[in-house]
Amino acid sequence: MPGQTTEYNYQLSGYYLGASTTIACQHDQRFSFCTYAPRSILKDGPEGYRLLVAVHSSDRDYQDIRMQFADLAEKEKLIVLAPLFPSGIADRQDNDNYKYIAYRDIRFDLLLLQMIEEAATLYGINVDRFALFGFSGGAHFAHRFFYLHPDRLSAVSIAAPGSVTILDQGQDWWVGTRNMEDLFGKSLDLAAMRQVPAQLLVGREDTNTDAITHRPGRGKWMPGANDAGVTRIDRLHTLYKNWQAQDLAVSLEEIPGAGHDCRPLVAPAVRFFAEHMRGENGQPLVAGKHP
DSSP states (O other): OTTOOOOOOOOOOGGGSEEOOOEEOTTOTTOEEEEEEOTTHHHHOSTTOEEEEEEOOTTOOHHHHHHTTHHHHHHHTEEEEEEEOOTTSSSTTOOOGGGGSEETTEEHHHHHHHHHHHHHHHHTOOOSSEEEEEETHHHHHHHHHHHHOGGGEEEEEEEOOSSOOOOOTTSOTTTSSTTHHHHHSOOOOHHHHTTSOEEEEEETTOOOOTTTOOOTTSTTOOTTTTTTOSSHHHHHHHHHHHHHHTTOOEEEEEETTOOSOSHHHHHHHHHHHHHHHOOGGGOOOOTTOOO
């Protein structure tokens, strides 16, 4: 009848609408993810809905980081996906596994891509490109994922990583990128990276170095591990200058009054993603094109 709203014929459980339950990754059920899906997708249908991935810190606060983008999801017709990469996989003492992309025989970038394909099937959305946010340990992962898969990203926001990988063919991974192809089977594609708007965020009071200073014989120590700077602020500025020198479309913002806390950094990330998701007639922007 005229004026009647017809719901899209989804076979979706209510557990997958709004703030979803935790969903096992079918590819490897040691890992899982949750989503936020606006209920409007039932009446709208999936066309026009896009994906934003938000990657947790070392605290594994994946459900919380998902909800910090819920309002943006409602306004911009997004599905938010937040992966869970548990600590203690294969080694009870390990907390850093996902941050450097590869750990033992696990490739965390490929795991995320598998989760994304599973979400695409669940919601019926196009995931050729997606937006990516990471905070702290998640920012470790996000900027290294950007190096490996720029062709999959529409925009990337990197918030307060403890350590950074510099685009440097004179140093090995993870400090530099010289042996990236040997490790991952992919070489740097700077042309593709230049098409992805990138945002770097850090709190102006994020100066505690206890958890980020690399020491010989511990963790991910390697020569040059601390060369990017002492604090997260220093290291992000080093990364910013490095990306600028490679003509990447990068911005840097320090948030006054913020320490090492995700919440104050989400607001500028939301503005950044909203800007790069709005094009003519509300359609997503082509990667690399700015309003």
